[in-house]
Amino acid sequence: MMTLTAQMSNTGRAWHLYVVLYGETEWPTFQWERTARVPTGAERRAALASLGYEVAPGAVWSWTEDSRDHGDDSTPVVLIAAIAVRGQDGGAA
Incomplete structure (x- = not known):
């Protein structure tokens, strides 16, 4: 079973979730239009x-x-979450 990494971060304007696809210029991305509450x-x-x-x-x-x-630890903190994912059919999408 091949797995990939999904990451989620907050830029201060919105939460973004994306699947890291090495060698690709565009990654599958989802955005929540909120900053305060973690999805x-x-x-x-x-x-x-x-x-x-x-x-x-x-x-x-x-x-x-x-x-x-x-x-530069004097700048705002950016939280980054990561998890292993796979394509919905059980393999890499």
């Missing part, structure tokens, strides 16, 4: 499904933080 697990699963993906069996979301300007 629920159910909302994330629905967004992934709309892109043709599902959470890989046993996978869980992991969270990390970065600085808005990489390496």
Whole structure:
């Protein structure tokens, strides 16, 4: 079973979920038009499904933080979540 990585981040204007496709210039992307509330697990699963993906069996979301300007910890924090996904048919989409 081939898995890919989906990531979710907030730019300060909206939450974005995207599936990382190495070697591609455009990645499947979903956006929520809100900043305050983190999308629920159910909302994330629905967004992934709309892109043709599902959470890989046993996978869980992991969270990390970065600085808005990489390496400058005086700039706003950017939260980044990641999870393993697969195509809805059980393989990579």
